[in-house]
Structures are given as structure tokens and as C-alpha cells.
Amino acid sequence: MIVSTSIAKIAQLLGLPFHGDGSLQIQRISSWEDADQASLIYYERSSKDRQLPDDLPAGCIITSAELHRSCWNTIVSRQPKLDFARAADILHHGPVGQGVHHPTAEVSPKATIGKHVDLGPQVVIGPGAQIGDNSILHAGVVISQDCLIGKDCLLYPRVILYKGVKLGNRVILHAGVVLGADGFGYVFDGTSHIKFPQAGTLVVEDDVEIGANTTVDRGSLGTTRIGKRSKIDNLVQIAHNTQIGCDVIIASQTGISGSAVIEDEVIIAGQVGFGDHIRVKKGAIIGGQAGVLPGKVLPGNEVYWGTPARPLREFKRSYAHLARLPEMRSELKQLKQKLKLFRKELKNLASDD
């Protein structure tokens, strides 16, 4: 839904000053390339270098005071990108549940559906499930029995929740997400692998967002948990009994094994692998493709890199050593030759005696 808002109003809602025509109506945020006179754009020093034109290609720009030009409509910000994101929230209200239940949605008579909940075509809701007010479930979402969905949640098509999964409020799940499937646990009986019970559950707390086709398994006996405000990218795997803290960032294709603990405010890049029973302490940053061996504890507020993961400083040092290997090798050769020469001289001296 797009609404029209004046520059003055946007600036006021952001708590920021503006220059220029405050009455101009803005309808959307845009890239510089796609902008028109109803667009809001932004620029900050860290953005890609561009020639700043006197004629703004947009109705309004959010940028810093020193970049403002006299003929622009400018909302002045110290954090243009952040305030642009906030402005986007003002201009593009997220979708709001209207209370529309598609006739092909299959809702158990034993389920409880809140007010203003939208259920798309072919949504399936099992007995005992509860859906909080204003939540939107797109086409083909499957909510199994006894699941609890909070308020203002947004579930994209074909999201699947196994039995008993709990979501907080304002959770966003992208298409194809699978929550609460059985963990990968077997006990070897000497001949074959016997399935260990996967009878626990999964709790996803408030304001979590999970990317397309990501999978998070239920606990085997206890609970798998994703803490408040954590953001998880596409195609991530989180195994049974793992505990993800609050405000954690996990990029695409990372895999976290069973019973791992990722503490608050950890940032994890793409394709990282974590062995089981690891712990990453608060505020650690893990570089792309790093590998953390089973059982390891990584201290917080430190950047890690490589497999096995080490503090970046260490990694760089040993990487530098590696880079010097050819040099070391030629030095070694020179030393050997010098020694030969010396041996000769030494012999000569000795025979001189």
C-alpha cells in the first residue's frame, strides 16, 4: 500500500529538519535510477561515488547537511541510510490483515483465529493452533496442530510449521521456510542407525525474520530457540536444541549443528559451519565460510576467520607467514650455498695450518 505524505510530514515523523518545499507530496522510496518527482532517495558518503547533480532526479533526498544544495528538497540526517529505511516504513506501510479468509483455506474447527487475520488460498491450519490478530498467512501455508502464532506475523507462501511450533509477534517467515522438522539424531545399535526421538519443540521470538527455504529443526527433547529480533537469511540450517540469542544476524547458507549456543548480537556471514555443542559468545563476528569445530567456545567481541576458526589477527598473521613461504625457501637455499662456501674456506684455512 502506498500513501502520499508531504516532505514536511516525513521530516516531522523522523524528527529531522528539512530544506526546500515541505508541501511536496512523496509517494515512494526509490533508487536514483528509478526516481521521479514523487520519490524519496538518499545519499551518504559510504554510498557508491556519484556526481551529485544540481537538479535532483527525485522529489526529495535524505542526506547530510554538508551535501545539501540550495535547489534541493532535502531532509537533513546524520545517518541518511538509516533514516531512509525509517522513511520507507512511513511511506510503504507493510501489508495489514483485513480478516479475509479464502474459501479454500482449510481451518480446523478446533483452531483459534484472531481478528483481522488473512488466510490465503489453500492455507491449512490444524487443531489446537492459534493465530494472533492481524497476522497474514499467504497461499499454501501449513500450520500444524497446536502451533501458536503471535500478532502481526507475516508468513509468505508455502511456509510449513510442524506440530507445536511457537512464533512471537511480528515474525516474518519467507516462502518455503520449514520450522520444527525432526532433528537429525540417530543412535547406532551396532548394525544400523536407530532414530532418536525428536519430541521437543521450537520457539521463535518476537520480531524475528527468516529467509526463503531456511530450515530450523525442533528440539529432540528440549527446545530450539531463536531469540528476539534475530535475522536469518535464505537456505540457512539450524539444528535441534540450538539456542540463538537476540539481535543475531545469520547470512545465507550457514549451518549450525545441534545443541549449539549463539549468544546475543553475534554476526555470522554466509556459508559458515558450526559443529555441535559449540558456543559463540556475545558480539562475536564470524567471517564467511569459517568452520567452528564441535565443542569449541569462541570468546565474544572478536572477529573470527577460516577453518578451524581463529581470531582474524591470528589468521592474517599465519596467512602472511604462508605468503612468505617462497621467500623462506629461497633464503634457505642461499644459506645452504653459503654454508658450502664456508665449509670450503674453513677447509682451506685448516689445511693452511
Add this chain to the structure above:
Amino acid sequence: MIVSTSIAKIAQLLGLPFHGDGSLQIQRISSWEDADQASLIYYERSSKDRQLPDDLPAGCIITSAELHRSCWNTIVSRQPKLDFARAADILHHGPVGQGVHHPTAEVSPKATIGKHVDLGPQVVIGPGAQIGDNSILHAGVVISQDCLIGKDCLLYPRVILYKGVKLGNRVILHAGVVLGADGFGYVFDGTSHIKFPQAGTLVVEDDVEIGANTTVDRGSLGTTRIGKRSKIDNLVQIAHNTQIGCDVIIASQTGISGSAVIEDEVIIAGQVGFGDHIRVKKGAIIGGQAGVLPGKVLPGNEVYWGTPARPLREFKRSYAHLARLPEMRSELKQLKQKLKLFRKELKNLASDD
């Protein structure tokens, strides 16, 4: 489904002795934290260290003889975790097909559906498909034409089988699994990539379990095969014509390229990558994030690590060499300085002459 079973009965079915009140009714397996008097728990030495209390928080425990306390109800086992998994099977019977076909299930008149098969909402079954007795197909499962599903299979929501895929008995497929999609095969004609035919098939044998959103491609001309009792985790990729043996374990996010052979009882950790036409021999173990180059053959009963994958012993050795690089470098420096000194002394000696 939960049934109530006496401790004596459970012990008898497991073929194990017990101490305490054999008539107490047990309803479920639990973690220590969630247990009550109707719960069965377990403890073994390798479990996380815990203070063993005199008052058991559960109705019954499976543990070893030497850990038993006089006031406990104990089923005595040498393999508590394994027997706990077996007990879980006794207490929590898996779901059993009831013969319920949801009215929105779309079944081709040319398909054959066995006895006691459950078809969830929006299940689609194509012509020529056969579904074995007691199998359960959850909401939105798609079984394309000419697929063969064995008995007692359990397919979670939105599982998709392409044309002609064959499943054995007691196969479990988790939500979002895609079986039998086209392999990734092209022939370059000098200008662009021409699709090579993907006209083969895929066979998944008895007692295989496959995790959420995992993909297994059909053969290009021949057959892709997953052997009996093999277990595959979430988000794994198995390419066309690959042969997976029996009792193989494959952890999350591992990728196996085309025409690979993984022999029986191989164990593969997470995020491992296998090039095409590789062979991993019986009983090999491959560590997390390892990479096996195309065409390689890895001998069996050996642990492998790293990229390119080497026996763990070798890997450790070269890793130790790496760790000594800084030391080597300073030794090299010292040697150079010593040589300089010697040269001086040598010169002095020579000039003394």
C-alpha cells in the same frame, strides 16, 4: 499418539531388568527439565555432567547398573541412550494411516491407493502412481505420474516427487523435499549450453529418511539411488546418477555431484562438497566442510579432513607444520645472523694468516 505403558512392560519389551515399582504407568519420554511422574528419562556417562539427585524428577530412568540409586525406578541398560530411543518407539507410536482422504486431495482415477492411506488437504497424485498401505501424505504433497510409494511411508507437507520416482517401505521425507528433479547437465555447442536429457529415474530404498528442503535429482539416463537405511539431513544436494549405499549418514548442506559413488556405512559431516565421479569407499568418515576433488577415490575405514580431503593424520601433520611456520621463520633469521658472524670471524682468521 501417546499410550500408557507400565515400567515392567517397557523393560520386558526392551529385554532389560528393572528396579523399583514396575506397575507405574509411563506415558512419554522427556528431557530431565520437562519430566514429571509419567515421564521416562535417561542418563549415561557421556551425557552432560549433572548432579544425580536422590529424588528422581521422572517416573522412571534408563541408566547403567552402577548409577542406579535405591529409591529410583530404574530400567538397567548398558546403552541407556540407545534403549531410551527404543523405549520412545514403544511409547510414542509413530502416526498410523487411518484411510482418511481429505476432500481437497486430487487423486487421478488412474492412480492406485493402498489400504489405510491418509491423504491430507491438497495432496496431488498423478496417473499411474501407486501408494502403499498405511502411508501418510501430508498437506500439499505432490506425487507425479508413475511414482511408486511403498508401505508405511511418511511424507510431510509439500514434498514433491517428479515423474517415476520410486520409494521403498517406511521412507520418511520431510517438508519441502524435492525428489527426481532434472539433473544439472548441459553440453556446450560452442555458443551456448544445450540441455542434456534428464530422462533417468530415482530410487529411494527402504527405511531412508530425508531432511527438509533436501533435493535429490533423477538420473540423466540411468538411475540415482539412495540405499537402505541411509539418513540424509536438511538442505543436502544429491546430483544425477549418484549412488548412495546402505546405512550412509549425510549431514546438512553437503553436496554430492553427479555420478558419485558413496559406499555403505560412510559417514559425512555437514557442508562437505564432492566433485563428480568420485568414490568414497565403505566405512570412510568425512569431516565437515571437506572437499573431494572430481574423480578421486577415497579408501574406506579412514577419517578425512580438509580441501582437498586427506586422511586426518596427514592433515594434522601438515597443520602442525603450518603452526610451526613462525618458529621456522625466526630460526631462519637466527641462522642468517649466525652465518654473518661466522663470515666475520672467518675473515678475521683468514686475515690473521
Add this chain to the structure above:
Amino acid sequence: MIVSTSIAKIAQLLGLPFHGDGSLQIQRISSWEDADQASLIYYERSSKDRQLPDDLPAGCIITSAELHRSCWNTIVSRQPKLDFARAADILHHGPVGQGVHHPTAEVSPKATIGKHVDLGPQVVIGPGAQIGDNSILHAGVVISQDCLIGKDCLLYPRVILYKGVKLGNRVILHAGVVLGADGFGYVFDGTSHIKFPQAGTLVVEDDVEIGANTTVDRGSLGTTRIGKRSKIDNLVQIAHNTQIGCDVIIASQTGISGSAVIEDEVIIAGQVGFGDHIRVKKGAIIGGQAGVLPGKVLPGNEVYWGTPARPLREFKRSYAHLARLPEMRSELKQLKQKLKLFRKELKNLASDD
């Protein structure tokens, strides 16, 4: 659909000469193992070594002139595998839309559906969407509002397109593909991560094929783009604003971060990771599990390997250095011992003085 075609006709359509009975009817392409007298097979030097029998197990073979035997029906080719792929296209016409709309397909009255479009059970098509002639949408495909689908597209079950995604002609999307989900973009406000708007779009050009459960995100403000004839395998992740050129090959489980540029004719193996804002120039080849650090530019027509990715030659050189580490270490030891000896001799000489 299988049609029967004479050897002479196939040869003529391929523009190739043949030997033997040109009137024999061929119905299918086969592997050697599955072949019968209605089968076409192929053999080329690079195929796995096999004993070539006098009695062909198939009705016809495509192979090179020098491998032909007098009693075979042979279509003579310099590129047997390529011509076999072309013959497959002649024998196995791909599926063709029949104009069948399943009664459970939910089509918005504001959508535009072309001629001969097939809509499977539970397909959902939103308002403003357009589906080109002859396209086939299998069970449960979701086309959100304002999407544009070209002609002759083939969408397998449960493919999901978010709002406004555009597909060219002859695009193939395998089951579980998610196109146009929100990119993974947040701005940190000092306390928590604020969602950056994901208001851009995604364009997939003509003749692209995308594998099962792969995810491609929409642009945050601009456009994510997959160029003509590019082929993408299963479980690949392509992030927001990324530009993939034409004729690019991307194997399974590779991840490409935001705002990356992959130029034409690049070939990427499995499990490769690309940081954001990278550029891979035309014709580069990236080996399996390689890692390209954020912001890097890789020159074209070069093979890259490892993390961080380097030209293969360099990688091999430093790998060779690594392999010589144990040798270097023992040389270092020997040098130290020799020096000790020299010091002794030197002292003796000096004291002799």
C-alpha cells in the same frame, strides 16, 4: 510425449550422415544398460571406457566415424554427446501446454492468461499477473500480483514468485524455487537491526533454468537480474541487486551476496561463496568451495581456486610450497647442526692460532 522417428529422419534433422538401416524406428534415447531396439545411444572417446560389442544393444548409436562397426546402425558425429542431446530433443518433445486449467486453480479475474496455458491443481495467480502462451504451471505454483511470465515457460510444483517478478520466454523453474523474496538488508540503529526496504524487483531473462529449492532475492531498490541462457543448479542463493550475465553456469549450493556482478560466460562450481559488491569478469572459471572476498574483482578468462580465491596457477604454487614444508623443516635442522659443527671447528682453528 514419445514419438517414433526413423534413423534416416533423425540423421537428416541433425544434418549428419548415417550407416545401416535408415528406416528403423527409434522411440527414445537410452543408457547402454536400459537400451532396446527402439533406443538411441551414444558413445564418445571421453565416455567411460567400455568394450564396444559387435552386436549393438540398441537400435542406433551416435558416435564418431572411426568407431563405427559395419553391423551397426550409426549416425556419424564429431560431437556424439552434443548430437545425442539434440536427438533427445527431437525424440522427447518437451511437454506442451494444452490450455487445461484445473478447477482448483485460483486465478484472479484481473490476471491475463495466454493461449494453451496449463494451470495445475491449486495454482494461485494474483491480480495484474500475465502468463504467456504455452506456459505450464504445475501444482501449487504461486504467481503473485503483477508478475510477468513469458511464453513457453515450465514451472514445476510449488514454485513461488513474489510480487512483480518478470520471467522471459522458455524459462524453466524447478520445484520449490523462490523468486523475488526480500533481500537480507538491515541498518543498525545502535540498538537493533532495522529492515532496509526491499522494494526493487527481479528479472529472469529468456532460456534461463533454475534448480530445485534455489532462492533469488528481489532488488532492495533496483533490480536483480539473471541474464539469458544462464543455468543455475539446486539450492543456490542469489542475493538482492546481483547481476548475473548471459550463458553463466552456477552449480549447486553456491551463494552470491548482494550487489555482485557475474559477467557473461562465467562458470561457477558448487559451494562457492561470493562476498558483496564483487565482480567476476567474462569467462572466468571458479572452482568448488572457493571464496571471493567482498569487493574483489576477478579478471576474466582465468581459473580461480581456494579461499581467498586466487588464480589456479598461484594456488598450485603455494600448495606445492606447503607440501614442501616438512622437507624445509628438516633442511633447517640440518643447517643448524652444521652451523654448530662449524662453530666448533672455527673455535678450534681460532684457539690453534
